[in-house]
Amino acid sequence: xxxxxxxxxxxxxxxxxxxxxxxxxxxxxxxxxxxxxxxxxxxxxxxxxxxxxxxxxxxxxxxxxxxxxxxxxxxxxxxxxxxxxxxxxxxxxxxxxxxxxxxxxxxxxxxxxxxxxxxxxxxxxxxxxxxxxxxxxxxxxxxxxxxxxxxxxxxxxxxxxxxxxxxxxxxxxxxxxxxxxxxxxxxxxxxxxxxxxxxxxxxxxxxxxxxxxxxxxxxxxxxxxxxxxxxxxxxxxxxxxxxxxxxxxxxxxxxxxxxxxxxxxxxxxxxxxxxxxxxxxxxxxxxxxxxxxxxxxxxxxxxxxxxxxxxxxxxxxxxxxxxxxxxxxxxxxxxxxxxxxxxxxxxxxxxxxxxxxxxxxxxxxxxxxxxxxxxxxxxxxxxxxxxxxxxxxxxxxxxxxxxxxxxxxxxxxxxxxxxxxxxxxxxxxxxxxxxxxxxxxxxxxxxxxxxxxxxxxxxxxxxxxxx
Numbered sequence: 001x002x003x004x005x006x007x008x009x010x011x012x013x014x015x016x017x018x019x020x021x022x023x024x025x026x027x028x029x030x031x032x033x034x035x036x037x038x039x040x041x042x043x044x045x046x047x048x049x050x051x052x053x054x055x056x057x058x059x060x061x062x063x064x065x066x067x068x069x070x071x072x073x074x075x076x077x078x079x080x081x082x083x084x085x086x087x088x089x090x091x092x093x094x095x096x097x098x099x100x101x102x103x104x105x106x107x108x109x110x111x112x113x114x115x116x117x118x119x120x121x122x123x124x125x126x127x128x129x130x131x132x133x134x135x136x137x138x139x140x141x142x143x144x145x146x147x148x149x150x151x152x153x154x155x156x157x158x159x160x161x162x163x164x165x166x167x168x169x170x171x172x173x174x175x176x177x178x179x180x181x182x183x184x185x186x187x188x189x190x191x192x193x194x195x196x197x198x199x200x201x202x203x204x205x206x207x208x209x210x211x212x213x214x215x216x217x218x219x220x221x222x223x224x225x226x227x228x229x230x231x232x233x234x235x236x237x238x239x240x241x242x243x244x245x246x247x248x249x250x251x252x253x254x255x256x257x258x259x260x261x262x263x264x265x266x267x268x269x270x271x272x273x274x275x276x277x278x279x280x281x282x283x284x285x286x287x288x289x290x291x292x293x294x295x296x297x298x299x300x301x302x303x304x305x306x307x308x309x310x311x312x313x314x315x316x317x318x319x320x321x322x323x324x325x326x327x328x329x330x331x332x333x334x335x336x337x338x339x340x341x342x343x344x345x346x347x348x349x350x351x352x353x354x355x356x357x358x359x360x361x362x363x364x365x366x367x368x369x370x371x372x373x374x375x376x377x378x379x380x381x382x383x384x385x386x387x388x389x390x391x392x393x394x395x396x397x398x399x400x401x402x403x404x405x406x407x408x409x410x411x412x413x414x415x416x417x418x419x420x421x422x423x424x425x426x427x428x429x430x431x432x433x434x435x436x437x438x439x440x441x442x443x444x445x446x447x448x449x450x451x452x453x454x455x456x457x458x459x460x461x462x463x464x465x466x467x
Contacts, residue, residue: 010052054393060122060386062367065320129159157207284314
């Protein structure tokens with residue numbers, strides 16, 4: 001495959017650059033991993049040519065919160081977050097998580113990554129906090145193996161739970177590590193995989209699961225190591241734990257994070273649906289981030305975040321699918337549509353309206369900012385050739401093409417895209433994941449799920465009279 005590629009005569013190129021420029025009937029020249037030129041009637045005699053007729057081209061989407069290992073607990077009615085409180089849901093589903101091993105995690109990760117790729121995602125962050133006797137420590141190693149196979153850019157969040165149930169955690173003991181074990185493995189992963197060079201395909205984030213299920217020193221040592229190594233940090237926050245935090249520490253979660261130093265432009269939090277208006281400024285003053293997981297918010301019946309107020313305060317808002325146990329899917333296009341719908345429903349109480357294009361930029365520009373990647377997030381000369389293409393020559397999009405910037409969230413265009421390119425390589429095109437036998441992988445994954453998890457599901461259902 002040639003290193004030079006030319007997307008010729010694209011109907012529209014939605015750059016998401018600082019000027020919000022849209023190019024019409026234009027070309028993109030790509031050399032290696034980078035965008036070399038965007039313009040008109042470009043010539044590259046040795047290039048692989050991609051026909052852009054009827055195609056809208058967008059920057060690759062960036063997912064900032066997920067749990068890939070949960071992909072094999074989808075479509076299980078008993079475990080639906082919508083039927084439980086957060087704490088009762090976790091208590092039940094963690095009984096299943098304890099038996100997940102490296103093979104299950106590998107195929108579950110392939111499932112999530114494939115779904116992301118088919119819906120325009122080129123950079124995926126995963127919050128991998130599952131470390132048990134069954135899984136061992138090499139879970140992220142297997143996830144990098146899966147990412148390499150499919151060609152997606154992968155940022156791995158090394159999570160952990162360190163507080164035993166006997167001391168107030170809701171996490172079963174087989175899913176608990178010591179802080180020392182966690183930090184030692186973080187150092188191993190940083191040495192093996194973290195690459196901070198431009199266009200890096202592998203990076204590590206330090207990501208304790210949540211304060212309520214960890215010792216304070218897990219967070220303080222995370223902060224020390226992350227800032228020494230210059231890497232980012234992440235955790236769950238504001239998803240039902242504030243009352244417990246007040247009872248345990250006399251502080252809400254944001255104030256507790258301030259106290260241990262787990263706050264700043266190198267930190268972002270998943271959810272934050274319990275955030276108080278006065279806490280917006282606390283996070284905004286340091287440009288901390290929030291990964292807004294709209295699907296989980298809807299399915300759990302959580303409060304609706306005021307995204308414009310957060311952004312006005314200086315908070316960097318990005319989008320995440322969240323784990324399949326609370327979403328049941330891994331499409332960022334669907335996440336964008338749901339986020340736009342939530343804000344539209346909430347619009348009368350917002351400081352200002354949210355446009356569909358604002359949501360697109362949360363999934364692209366803000367995703368890159370969240371991960372500290374100035375080489376991603378927009379279609380700009382010199383940045384990575386991460387993009388996806390939508391075929392607009394179909395009947396269902398007829399009459400809706402006059403505004404390419406707002407098209408996707410506004411019209412509910414959430415199906416598979418026509419093409420996904422990551423780091424200059426086509427990884428999905430016209431319904432096919434390139435370079436892999438998808439049906440064989442699906443057959444292998446289904447066999448793993450059926451043989452190793454289904455009996456556990458059935459035993460749990462019977463023990464809880466869920467028949």
